[in-house]
Amino acid sequence: MKNAAIAVSLLLLLLPGCGYNDIQAGDETVKAAWAEVSNQYQRRADLIPNLVNTVKGAADFERQTLEAVINARSKATSMKLSPELLEDPEAFNRFVEAQGQLSSALSRLFAVAENYPTLKANESFRDLQAQLEGTENRITVARGRYIDTVREYNTLVRSFPTLITAKIIGARPKATFEARSDVGDRPPEVKF
DSSP states (O other): OHHHHHHHHHHHGGGGGGGGHHHHHHHHHHHHHHHHHHHHHHHHHHHHHHHHHHHSSSSSHHHHHHHHHHHHHHHHHOOOOOGGGGGHHHHHHHHHHHHHHHHHHHHHHHHTTTTTTTHOOOOOHHHHHHHHHHHHHHHHHHHHHHHHHHHHHHHHSSSSTHHHHHHHTTTOOOOOOOOOGGTTTTTOOOOO
16 A cells, blocks of 8 residues: 555656646647648638639730649648648648649749730739738748747657657657758749
8 A cells, every 4th residue: 555655656746747738738839830831821822813813814824824823722722731631741741742833833823924014014913913922921931830839849759758658648740841842842933
């Protein structure tokens, strides 16, 4: 009985250092950072239909470029942006690839738009272009915050003694963004 009481006392002393609460707080922080990334990608996706409609007004605008933007947006918005995506590195990479393809298609659209003076002079087009540029900047900031949050969380679940608690409760490192030039993961260049 005395040994059991000593064991329970030791466990109670060690419990605050087990990291369970820190892991839970870190997980929630990662989810919140992901939600901000998701919001910014959704903002970009919401601006694109207006941009496409404005560009369609330029009768001789290159159809192939416009279709590439429409298809890339469709692919990017078809992926569910849930916190579970962070637990599946393959799904996360597919998401990053789809977003990169959308960024690349937008870059091509803006580059081709340089050849259409009436489109460049269109106030709606310029406004949408500026909004998309601002959104790309917001995406970059949100992704940076997410990367920092994931780094802190991953360090927590891989460090002793919280590593033990993480293994017991099944907490695993989260996926993060990596720079990928193969999918056009750059903001569109905006020229005036």
